[in-house]
Amino acid sequence: MAQEEQMNQTSNAERPTLNVELSGGATTSNVKRQKSYILWRILDFVLAGVFIFAGLSKMFDLDPLIADLRHLQFGDAFVHFQQLSVASPVEFASGIDNFKLVPWPVSVALAFYLPWLEIFCALGLLFRLLYRGALTLLIILILVFTLAITAAKVRGLDITCGCFGHASQHWSFPSHLATNLAILAGLVVLWLNAAAKEKRAD
């Protein structure tokens, strides 16, 4: 009887300890999950920022603004921001035409279309709307850009890709390639993470 009582007491005394351990483990796992979510979101924001900048730099003449920011002249940057002028689509169309891959009318159509596609996909990344579709399109875009600049280099065409408008005008081929590959790596990692999450949810 006394033994039975002791057993009951022991069992009751252990139960809360077990519960504390369980909830402690769950909290750690939640913190880990939150941390990893924040890291993925940071990558989302960085890549979305890159593509929004890429899209806008083809639509607006950002040269004076970038120069001000580079020299940390924020006052001048604010003035230039208010005076932003719309860049002629002909400039980007000429950039595409320089690759000699598509006829001029297609270059013009792409000059109108690509900046918007980049911005819409970037917004998809920012707000996690149509997320995997946006990532897929951005991966395709960056692959095409990378192949195009590589093909141009192989064919001996001394041109810039125009990927970031005027900002990338004086970039060398290795810096273009390195930037594109870094962006591609980031996008692929995000895509794989999204696919894994979707699989887990299924």
Next chain:
Amino acid sequence: MKSSVVAQAVILAALALLPAAGEAIHFRDKVSWRSAIAPSEMVTVERAREWGDAAIWVDARPDEEFAADHVPGAISLNEDRWNELLPQFLAVWTPGKKVVVYCSSLSCNASREVARRLRKEAQLSDVFVLEGGWEAWLKKNR
């Protein structure tokens, strides 16, 4: 899962079409769908020759090609040595003079780029690209 990714991509691609179409309509008078250079910015060999001394000829080809042969009186101004050659060009240029830029042939881009930079960076207005470039000039003059 695959179909949902494709559907999402199609939706985004279709959404981007709308503002792009709006922009194309907005720029319909400023962008030529036929040629990279607006007809008003091009000039034929005959027309450029009619301008005589009122025009400055600018050779946008690389230095070696310019050294081999060029339009008589032409000034070399290529993108490889832009910063070095631009002051030399501006020393010769006077207000009111027309500028005729040429490169190798119809398919080259150098003349287009040099003309664009002269308009934008040097703020010149009467800048024209020679139709057919150096090849066209040779045909009409030799």
